[in-house]
Every structure is written in C-alpha cells, then in structure tokens.
Amino acid sequence: MASVQDxxxxxxxxRNTRKITRAMELVAAAKLRRAQTRIEAMRPYADTMRELIAGVGRAAGSVRGLPLLEQRETTATTLIVPLSGDRGLAGAFNAQVMRRAFxxxxxxxxxxxxxxxLAVGKKGRSTLTFRRRTLDGTFVGFTDAPAYSNAQAIAxxxxxxxxxxxxxxxxxVYNTFVSALTQTVTEQEILPISADILETDEEERRDDALRGDFIFEPEPEEILERLLPxxxxxxxxxxxxxxxxxxQGARMTAMRNASKNAGELIDGLTLEMNRARQAEITQEILEVVAGADALA
Incomplete structure (x- = not known):
C-alpha cells in the first residue's frame, strides 16, 4: 500500500495538470468565439460569390473551354485534401478526419x-508520412487562425x-462546425466545379428579363474565367x-472533460490518502498497546 506522502x-x-487543462479550455473558448465570428462574416460573402457566378454564367454564351469546369469522362486519379490541425489535445478531431480520408x-x-x-496541418502530414503516402504538397502552421492567403496557396x-x-x-475532407460538442466530418468535391452553380430556375430568368440586358466589360466568359478560381x-x-x-470546440470539450476527470481522480486519491493515514494511526496505536502489554 502506498504511503501518505506518495x-x-x-x-x-x-492538481497541477488540472490547472493546465483549465487554462487550455479558456484559451480554446476564446479562440472559438473568434472563429465563429469569422465564419458568420464569411457565409454571406460565399453566398454572394455563388450568386455572382450564376449571374455571369447566365449572361455567358458558352462556358466550354473553362478548365475548372471540365468534367472528365473517366476519373482515374483523385486528390484527397484532409484538413487537420497543427496540434493535438483536441479529442478525436484529427483522428476522425484522417479516418474518413483513409x-x-x-x-x-x-x-x-x-x-x-495534399496535406494541410502537421497532424495530417505526420499521419500520411507515417503511412508512407507520397505528398504533392504540405501546408502547415496556420490551422489555428487561417488567412485567405493560405486558402489561395492550397487552391x-x-x-x-x-x-x-x-x-x-x-x-x-474536414470537420464542419455544428457546436462546441458536435463536429461533422464532411467530404466536399471542389474540382471540377459543379455545373449546378451556373444553372438557373424560372424565377431567376424572369428577374433577369425584368432588369434588362447588361453590358459586360470584359466579356462574360472572361469574367467567369477570372471568378472561378x-x-x-x-x-x-x-x-x-x-x-x-x-x-477549438473539440479542444475546449476535451480539456473540460480532462479537468473533470482530474477532479474525480483527486477525490479518489484523497480518500485513499485518508485511509492510508487512518491505517498508520491504527498501526501506531496497536504498537503502543502491544508495548504497554509487554511491559505489564
């Protein structure tokens, strides 16, 4: 049995470990709030970009010859781009991305x-290198706070x-943020660009007729060629x-669970320590009584 000092x-x-996990939980919570703000600001821009491409596509006479829209007759080779993190201690965040990718x-x-x-994130690069996969490119060092220039390099x-x-x-292959407790692994095909974004319904064509014709400078085909990248x-x-x-949501949840588990472990160790102390006291009393009986 371990001693009281042990x-x-x-x-x-x-307790020292719990201090670290609590600090990491607070840092992840602060970063999560900033990341959510950036996503909320990004979504309207992405939707407007899609509408702009659809509008130019309706005006273009032909979209043939645009390389990013080219649908290959047969798909012989696929490029998988898993988006992982640069650091661990985030629960199953990195593991579930790589599991889906494999x-x-x-x-x-x-x-x-x-x-x-194409590896994005140090954890994904390490996993792919360990499994002896040949990489066509590596992008690391920015997963905590990605910039648009990082997306440009990958694209x-x-x-x-x-x-x-x-x-x-x-x-x-990446995690879609649902909440701090839930992240959904998503597979998204980005190339070739789906022709669906250029398709229009009856209402959009009617709105175009009411607005009249636009004069494009340069031609719509050239504008579309610039917009697709x-x-x-x-x-x-x-x-x-x-x-x-x-x-950040996965790390915050993981650190919160770690802090909770540390607290339960401290309670269990405290109980064991008290039992060990009681056992030592009882042993000392027995020794005193045995010594007194021996003298009598």
Whole structure:
C-alpha cells in the first residue's frame, strides 16, 4: 500500500495538470468565439460569390473551354485534401478526419482509381508520412487562425494539378462546425466545379428579363474565367474556417472533460490518502498497546 506522502505527491501532480487543462479550455473558448465570428462574416460573402457566378454564367454564351469546369469522362486519379490541425489535445478531431480520408482512399482503390494527397496541418502530414503516402504538397502552421492567403496557396496547388491533368478530381475532407460538442466530418468535391452553380430556375430568368440586358466589360466568359478560381479559393477558405472552429470546440470539450476527470481522480486519491493515514494511526496505536502489554 502506498504511503501518505506518495498520495500527496500524486494529488499535487494531478492538481497541477488540472490547472493546465483549465487554462487550455479558456484559451480554446476564446479562440472559438473568434472563429465563429469569422465564419458568420464569411457565409454571406460565399453566398454572394455563388450568386455572382450564376449571374455571369447566365449572361455567358458558352462556358466550354473553362478548365475548372471540365468534367472528365473517366476519373482515374483523385486528390484527397484532409484538413487537420497543427496540434493535438483536441479529442478525436484529427483522428476522425484522417479516418474518413483513409476510408475514402480504400473506397477509391476498390474502384480502381489512383489516390494522391495534399496535406494541410502537421497532424495530417505526420499521419500520411507515417503511412508512407507520397505528398504533392504540405501546408502547415496556420490551422489555428487561417488567412485567405493560405486558402489561395492550397487552391493554386490543387488547381494546378487538376488543370495539368495529373488529377481528375479534388476532394476536401474536414470537420464542419455544428457546436462546441458536435463536429461533422464532411467530404466536399471542389474540382471540377459543379455545373449546378451556373444553372438557373424560372424565377431567376424572369428577374433577369425584368432588369434588362447588361453590358459586360470584359466579356462574360472572361469574367467567369477570372471568378472561378476565386470561387475555389472561397470554398477552401470556408472549409478552413469550419475546421478551425471545430478544432477549438473539440479542444475546449476535451480539456473540460480532462479537468473533470482530474477532479474525480483527486477525490479518489484523497480518500485513499485518508485511509492510508487512518491505517498508520491504527498501526501506531496497536504498537503502543502491544508495548504497554509487554511491559505489564
């Protein structure tokens, strides 16, 4: 049985750990609030970008020849882009992204497709390197607070591989933020850009007729060609913000659970320490009584 001093050392160690987990929980909560604010500001921009592309697409006579809209007859190679974090201590945040990415890898392999990888986040890069996957690019060091320039770099590399014909499809795998307790793993195909964003319904065509004709300078096809890369960057930036908020929410929840578990462990160790102290006192009393009996 451990001594009272051993229990005291363990309790002191657990208390110090609980201080760290509480501090990390507060930091994650502050970062989560900022990430939520950025997502709320981003969503109207993304929706407006989609409407703008749809409007220009309606005015364009033809969208053929735009490389980012090219639908390949056969999909031989898929580029998977898992969005992970740069740090751990976030519960299952990184594990569930990589688990879904490898499940997609196996599914595509069963279909006879080749898979290539683009790593975002140090945890994802480490996992892919450990599993001996060849990487076509690595982007790390910004997952806590991603900037639009980070999304531009990722989009540029993915678009480069797609336009050059090295890959036929690009899929993002990331955590969508629902709440601090819930993050949903999402697979999103960003290339080729779906032609659905250019489709219009009867109401939109009627509104265009009421507004009349617009004169575009330069031509709508050229404007659309410039807008499509920005649309890809916007989608990736939105995914980065969703992933960042999910990471902070997962870390806050994990640290809160860790602090709670530390408190329960301290209570259990305190009870064991009191039992050990009582056992020592009882032993000392028995020794005193035994000594008195021996003298008598």
């Amino acid at each position: 229990y005291k050392r363990r309790i002191r160690s657990v 499940a997609l890898d196996r599914r595509l392999a069963d279909e006879g497709q080749n898979v290539r990888w 540029h590399r993915a678009a480069e591989l797609f336009v050059e014909g090295e890959v036929d499809r690009v899929v993002l 920005v649309y890809v960057e916007t989608q990736i930036y939105r995914a980065l913000l969703e992933s960042s908020a999910s990471e």
